[in-house]
Amino acid sequence: MKFFIDTANLEQIKSAAAMGVLDGVTTNPSLAAKETTPYRELLAEICKVVPGPVSAEVLATEYDGMMKEAKELAAIADNIVVKIPTILEGLKAIKSLTEEGIHTNATLVFSPSQALLVAKAGASYVSPFIGRLDDVSTHGMELIEQIVTIYHNYSFTTEVLVASVRHPMHVVEAALIGADVTTMPYSVLSKLIKHQLTDIGLEKFISDFKKAQQG
Numbered sequence: 001m002k003f004f005i006d007t008a009n010l011e012q013i014k015s016a017a018a019m020g021v022l023d024g025v026t027t028n029p030s031l032a033a034k035e036t037t038p039y040r041e042l043l044a045e046i047c048k049v050v051p052g053p054v055s056a057e058v059l060a061t062e063y064d065g066m067m068k069e070a071k072e073l074a075a076i077a078d079n080i081v082v083k084i085p086t087i088l089e090g091l092k093a094i095k096s097l098t099e100e101g102i103h104t105n106a107t108l109v110f111s112p113s114q115a116l117l118v119a120k121a122g123a124s125y126v127s128p129f130i131g132r133l134d135d136v137s138t139h140g141m142e143l144i145e146q147i148v149t150i151y152h153n154y155s156f157t158t159e160v161l162v163a164s165v166r167h168p169m170h171v172v173e174a175a176l177i178g179a180d181v182t183t184m185p186y187s188v189l190s191k192l193i194k195h196q197l198t199d200i201g202l203e204k205f206i207s208d209f210k211k212a213q214q215g
């Protein structure tokens with residue numbers, strides 16, 4: 001499973017890249033709004049740090065505006081993937097952009113029917129938001145199971161990108177289901193390596209060895 005980081009913060013991206021397990025980045029307008037550097041400038045910087053796919057989102061909600069913005073974003077770097085909202089106008093834009101060779105990420109996906117449509121339109125990635133489904137008393141991970149099954153049934157090449165991840169078990173469950181990618185905040189990425197028994201065991205190994213040397 002590929003690991004993407006879900007942030008527009010350059011320091012977090014650099015730190016995640018240094019861990020050696022980072023395959024790409026996802027951003028969105030809310031994440032961009034937290035940073036002081038203008039979005040497109042920031043995207044150019046991020047693309048220099050991470051050679052893998054970097055998702056950048058359009059703000060337009062009608063076809064012509066989405067196409068214009070998507071082309072501008074795609075011109076920033078070769079590894080830009082354009083995030084398009086999963087609405088009717090977005091579906092048309094995904095189809096056209098795919099035909100023009102621009103990679104797309106269908107965002108704000110909350111149902112298997114949306115996932116089926118964006119795959120048929122040729123999206124490179126589908127982004128189901130599992131944490132936001134959990135927030136409304138629904139099993140977000142069940143949507144991942146459904147999408148993975150549907151895509152497998154028809155050999156769709158659209159990659160399942162698990163988004164709105166809130167904790168390490170979301171990552172583990174996504175991997176068990178066989179999702180292609182999980183994008184996660186820096187806090188979740190950092191927690192994946194942690195285990196208290198590792199820390200306790202390490203401390204004991206070192207103290208046992210030191211005691212033996214002293215004795």
Ligand code: G3P
Nearest residue numbers: 006028131132163164165
């Ligand atoms: O980038 C899209 C998604 O991962 C947002 O997550 O935590 O705002 O629901 P969240």
